Amino acid sequence: MVKNRKMLLEEYLETKKNLVDRALEEYFPERDGFSSEISESMRYSLFAGGKRIRPVLCVASAEAVGGREDAVLPIACAIEMIHTYSLIHDDLPLMDDDDYRRGKPSNHKVFGEGVAVLAGDALLTEAFSLLSGKTTGISPEKSLSIIHEISTAAGFQGMIGGQVADLRAEGKEVGMEEVNYIHINKTQALITVSIRAGAIAAGAGKDDLNALSEYGRKTGLAFQIADDILDIESSREILGKNTGSDEDSKKATYPALIGIEESKKRTRKLVEDALSDINRFDEKALPLRMIARFIAERKS
């Protein structure tokens, strides 16, 4: 039987997700004694059932330029740890105040706010411990440059900058400039660096790296817009009604600013452009191509 594209993608995502899960399990086993509670709190969010999109992109990017998955696994896992810390801190009452994450109680609802803050801090810190530890076949120069790219993308002029702007945008009318600033920093920066870090680790040349960075920026932005569309469409479905343009218009999203149909059009265009950015690659970039299409088409 010839597998269709959807089956191929699902198989790929599942295989890489398991790979990342196993590696994270190895880096963060359960612990006894004084560190048992913080360790349990870190593991709770780390294994809460994320799709592992960022680490999968990191591995797929390395493979696209001929790299091996085991060499980039620590990098892929470190990025997932940084993503996970940002979710724990985002969910706190003093930020977005979300009681649930992926259908399970948020970290602070289970472990308390103090431990949740510290578990986030710890995941961020341990990400750099992992990135600077024994890596397989990556030169110290490259490791340093990967650490520099990741910390910059996650820092106050990257992911954290986007989060601050998002925090300040809450309940206010915001324009396109601000929405773009939030998306570019809060979401796109870490997705782009996932792809760049995988490629750098795998020894990508300058032109390949530039092409992959462009692909990363476009899929990163498409991912965020698609997420906001899904958010509205799924709540409409669940609530059986339009969630109301009043509320929507105060959200820092594309759908709130330009409507759902136009947002869908933009997402499709971004994905098309991302695909032509990586035209230069052979069939080893098939997973990257499938993931880009999946981002525009996914229903959950």
Next chain:
Amino acid sequence: MVKNRKMLLEEYLETKKNLVDRALEEYFPERDGFSSEISESMRYSLFAGGKRIRPVLCVASAEAVGGREDAVLPIACAIEMIHTYSLIHDDLPLMDDDDYRRGKPSNHKVFGEGVAVLAGDALLTEAFSLLSGKTTGISPEKSLSIIHEISTAAGFQGMIGGQVADLRAEGKEVGMEEVNYIHINKTQALITVSIRAGAIAAGAGKDDLNALSEYGRKTGLAFQIADDILDIESSREILGKNTGSDEDSKKATYPALIGIEESKKRTRKLVEDALSDINRFDEKALPLRMIARFIAERKS
């Protein structure tokens, strides 16, 4: 006029503190636009008048083994940034709930709790950006090993582990094992790594590094005990009364467990031992010797 030891030490601390302040100012200038608020919040705590003990120890340790201060400045500053992030998060209502730090309103009292959490996150993240950026004359291998040591010392089995235990110890009777765990992780780990990182960057040999690590562990513990003694003695002085053994006995401190006099004895012993650990060094280790004595004798 021959300078006495106290003047020499004050001059040394002042010179190095200014050096660190200038470097931090260069790394974190004021900013406009979307990142102005987070940047202001980071700068508020970074320049709140800390004594810069950790970065000064880092520089002094490098000098003790013949290194130059400019080569280790980024490392010294990164450690101060990590220390500062830990103070911002510690002061949050969901942790120690302190409204003041060094006589000024805490970060979250000025910028709100959301921005305070993010400013802490950003200082931690940017520390690794600094450590992995252009460094002066340190090999990539050494930089990586320094990043690994610092992230491990600051992580869930180091500083954060100590903070979790401290959080859990609040209002409970705790024993010596727990107090030692808290001190070793919350305070000693980052102080020791400040000294180790400076020495590694300066190219210290194995025996020198071991001696400095021992010095670091002892002064690190002495520093925490002296801090807890000062805390009691200064509040007694200010309040004009004994703050009460009931309260004291529930604190995870040496004075609470073994009394003030015995704690002072232990501090002096730790400093003496730390001094003999670095007997092997010549006069370039004079600042390290002065700082160790200062830790045991300081009055504020």
